[in-house]
Amino acid sequence: MNFEIDPKKSIRSQIVEHFRAKIRKGGLKPGDRLPSARELAGTFGTAESNVHHALAALVKEGLLTRRPKAGTVVTTGVEKLTCAAIYLSWLFIQRGENFTRLLIEMLEESFSARGIRCMVIYDTPSQNGLEQLKKLAENRQIQGVIVGNLTPDQYPFFARLPIPFSALTSMRIPNRVSFFSTETIREIATRIRRDGIRQLGILAANQIVNPDGSPENEIHQQLFQQLRRQQLQVRPEWIYDSSRLGVAKVLDSTTFAYDGFRAIWQQPEHPEALLLFSDDLVSGLAMAFYRYNVKVPEDIRLYIHKTRENELVLPFPCTLLENRIHELAETLVQQLVDQSEGRPPTPGRLSLEIRDWRP
Numbered sequence: 001m002n003f004e005i006d007p008k009k010s011i012r013s014q015i016v017e018h019f020r021a022k023i024r025k026g027g028l029k030p031g032d033r034l035p036s037a038r039e040l041a042g043t044f045g046t047a048e049s050n051v052h053h054a055l056a057a058l059v060k061e062g063l064l065t066r067r068p069k070a071g072t073v074v075t076t077g078v079e080k081l082t083c084a085a086i087y088l089s090w091l092f093i094q095r096g097e098n099f100t101r102l103l104i105e106m107l108e109e110s111f112s113a114r115g116i117r118c119m120v121i122y123d124t125p126s127q128n129g130l131e132q133l134k135k136l137a138e139n140r141q142i143q144g145v146i147v148g149n150l151t152p153d154q155y156p157f158f159a160r161l162p163i164p165f166s167a168l169t170s171m172r173i174p175n176r177v178s179f180f181s182t183e184t185i186r187e188i189a190t191r192i193r194r195d196g197i198r199q200l201g202i203l204a205a206n207q208i209v210n211p212d213g214s215p216e217n218e219i220h221q222q223l224f225q226q227l228r229r230q231q232l233q234v235r236p237e238w239i240y241d242s243s244r245l246g247v248a249k250v251l252d253s254t255t256f257a258y259d260g261f262r263a264i265w266q267q268p269e270h271p272e273a274l275l276l277f278s279d280d281l282v283s284g285l286a287m288a289f290y291r292y293n294v295k296v297p298e299d300i301r302l303y304i305h306k307t308r309e310n311e312l313v314l315p316f317p318c319t320l321l322e323n324r325i326h327e328l329a330e331t332l333v334q335q336l337v338d339q340s341e342g343r344p345p346t347p348g349r350l351s352l353e354i355r356d357w358r359p
Contacts (some may be wrong), residue, residue, distance in 0.1 A: 011046050015054035020140075022112035023063050023074055024162075029178040034064070034072040061140060079163075081340035083117040084144040084333075087133055090123045091249055092148050097280060098310050099325065100148070106309075107146060114337065130157060137163045144336040149221045150176070151248070166332045166340035166348075175339065177331050177348030179220050179305070179323050182250055186225050188321055191354055192273065192303060193230035194320070200227065201238035201262045201271035203285070205278035206249045208241045216243075238271045257284025258291075265292055272301065279306035288313055312358055322353045 006014060022028045034040065037055070041048045055072055056065040058207040062080025066072050080335070092100050104120055111118040119142070123129030127285075134157075136142045143163055150158065150167035158165045166175045192200060202208065208220045213236050215221035227234055240260035241249045264271070278283070278302055282304065289296065302318035306336055309325045325352055334347035 005045070011044065012050050012054045012057075015040075015044060015046075015051060015346075016140075018058050019054070020061070020063060028074045030074055032074045032256040033070065034074070036071065041289070046206050047094055048285075059265040061094055062144070079140075079143050079340060081116055081143045081337060082141050083119070084111060084146065084336060085133060085136060085142045086118060086120045086124050086146050086148065087129065088120065088148040089129075089151075089154075090125050090127075091251075093122055099279075099307055102307070102309050102325050103148065105327050107333060110329050110333040114333070116333075116337075134161065137161045143342055146332050146336060165334060166335035166339070166345060167330065168332065172218055175335050175348075177328055177335070177350065178219065179236040179328075179350060180223070180345040181349045182222055183349065185222050185301045186307075187352050188275075189223075189226035189232065189356065190305070191231045191319070191321075192227075192275070193232055195273075195301070197232065197273045197301065199233045199238075199273070201259060201264050201274045202234060202241070203274060203276050203281060204239075205256065205281060206241065207243045207247075208277070209236075209239055209243060211243065234269075237267050240264055249343060253278065254284035254287070257281035258288045261283075261285055262292070265294070270300065274300055274302055276302065276304045277313055279304060279310060282312055282314060289316065308353065315359055317356070317358045320353075320355050320357050322355070323350045324353075327351065 005011065011032070019034075034055070035043070037051045040051045044051065055064060055066070059066055060080070061083070063075060064072055064314060065075050086104060088100065100267070121129045121133055133145060137145070144160070145163060145165045147154070147158060147165055147167035150169035150171060152171060155171060155173075159169070164175070166177070167173075168178070169176045170178050170180070173340055188311045207216045208223070210216055215224055224234065240263050242248060244260070245256070250337070262275075264274070276282070288294070296316040296318070302316065303321060304318050305321045306312065307325045308322045331346060331348050331350065335348065338345045
């Protein structure tokens with residue numbers, strides 16, 4: 001057994017990492033039996049107590065089991081999930097959304113119900129949170145992480161972590177949950193067309209189109225395809241998203257919604273309905289309606305995507321397109337548990353409830 005001791009590190013931690021790496025890389029397979037603690041102590045040139053402590057740590061992780069008469073045996077090679085992290089980017093903190101607070105609460109409840117501890121890591125502009133996350137993962141203080149809003153530029157970092165992750169994202173990865181599946185988008189487009197709408201505007205707090213007017217990603221491409229299939233007209237001047245400000249996601253949603261509606265309403269021709277992506281746009285929209293004396297639904301009809309648990313004061317009639325944060329949290333946690341137990345992650349499809357609202 002080739003093993004070089006680093007005098008700057010704990011011998012116990014080095015023994016743990018040695019066997020953890022061998023199990024994960026297939027050098028030790030499920031069912032393989034390790035030599036006795038006495039033999040290993042001789043091999044590593046240390047006391048038996050250090051070997052016992054190291055093997056106990058690997059047993060706790062779920063990589064080894066110690067059986068009477070059988071000795072220490074490699075299990076499935078899958079690390080037991082006892083503590084997970086919830087990672088929130090700086091943007092989440094800046095926006096201060098009620099959705100974020102509810103999501104954290106429900107993730108914590110879901111972990112607790114499974115006997116899993118969790119910690120919340122809030123990032124900073126200098127991304128100190130990512131560095132903290134990397135150290136926790138490498139030291140096995142956490143065995144999994146849930147990412148609040150995974151972006152393409154962050155994906156390589158999380159893909160390289162030595163622990164599984166699940167994420168709320170529109171990226172096409174198996175360990176993701178998105179508010180908008182193909183089925184959800186189809187339901188939304190079908191409902192709008194069934195209501196007799198032919199011309200539709202879109203107000204979105206994130207980026208849904210590129211500077212050239214093309215869809216920003218696959219999810220938004222599906223959205224526009226479904227709208228076209230339902231013969232819904234969406235003109236470029238009726239789309240107001242975060243690309244108008246040159247950012248991925250806006251921070252001041254109230255001002256953004258007010259300015260966005262004004263930009264759409266000042267066009268020579270108005271859409272018959274407006275689709276809102278983000279429930280925190282409602283207050284700014286209400287201010288714009290008052291300023292321009294817009295009556296709902298006489299002048300324009302509203303379709304608002306929101307989360308059910310996030311209660312809003314809605315001063316106008318509208319159609320609500322609702323997902324549940326509880327279902328989102330449960331799916332994210334289950335995906336993490338699936339991966340930690342060696343299974344493919346549960347598909348991240350969320351149900352959609354459509355209901356009409358009258359004040």
